[in-house]
Amino acid sequence: MSEAAIQMMDVGYQSDGDTWLLQGVSATLERGRTAAVIGPSGAGKSTLLSLCNLLRTPSTGRIEVAGKEIRDWPVQLLRQKVGMVFQAATMFPGTVEDNVLFGLRLHNRPLTDAGRLLELVDLPRGLLTKPATDLSGGQQQRVALARTLAMEPDVLLLDEVTSALDVHAKREVEETLLEIRSRLNTTMLWVTHDLRQARRVADDIWFLVAGRLVEDGPAERLLVEPATSELRSFLAQAKEGEA
Ligand SMILES: Nc1ncnc2c1ncn2[C@@H]1O[C@H](COP(=O)(O)OP(=O)(O)OP(=O)(O)O)[C@@H](O)[C@H]1O
Helix, strand or coil: CCCEEEEEEEEEEECCCCCEEEEEEEEEEECCCEEEEECCCCCCHHHHHHHHCCCCCCCEEEEEECCEEHHHCCHHHHHHHEEEECCCCCCCCCEHHHHHCHHHHHCCCCCCCHHHHHHHCCCCHHHHHCEHHHCCHHHHHHHHHHHHHCCCCCEEEEECCCCCCCHHHHHHHHHHHHHHHHHHCCEEEEECCCHHHHHHHCCEEEEEECCEEEEEEEHHHHCCCCCCHHHHHHHHHHHHHHC
């Protein structure tokens, strides 16, 4: 039987300024699947991601991770199980090795072989002793990914992780993520503006507009036969942009 890695039930989020940035979001992401979160700018995609590891707390509704409400998880453990990688990798001062092992040290967990983690993200071990800030953007994004993978997350929240990279580095980081997924069976919630990327990586699509989940379901259906006029016109506009 399939098992939900993330289940959202009627989730809403209200900002300090009282605006509802998300409303009535219900969706399920099964273990081992990847959902691409798509939608216009400002739709609430990043906000939705940030609720899943309690960077922000839902104002209404429930989110379950592995069957348990997120607020019932010890937050540090939740963030180890649900790792997040952002658009621009932030390197801490120090070497690549310091960066890869950062989370393990922070949580007093046994240190693993940082070189093996680098290899997992297709970087040579030789980089371990280099200052992390000397690396290229694509390399830094891989180090950020290795740092997150060190915590052995079951779920990866990916927020526009390739959008700051050039075309070549973008495809490489994307390929690396797909390899990791097939090796570790990682569940992924992947925000992307790039519809071609969504087509390549997604099992499911979650389509958000103005804080509401307008459509969700298997990518092969939604991207080919959208049920709503909103998704139809979003896909048509994206196609024009690609032409
Ligand atoms: N703390 C906040 N207080 C008020 N408004 C906020 C806050 N954080 C985000 N917003 C607004 O909430 C909306 C949703 O933002 P969010 O970044 O989640 O959208 P997004 O779909 O990820 O957008 P983009 O594709 O441009 O990254 C936007 O209108 C944004 O300006």
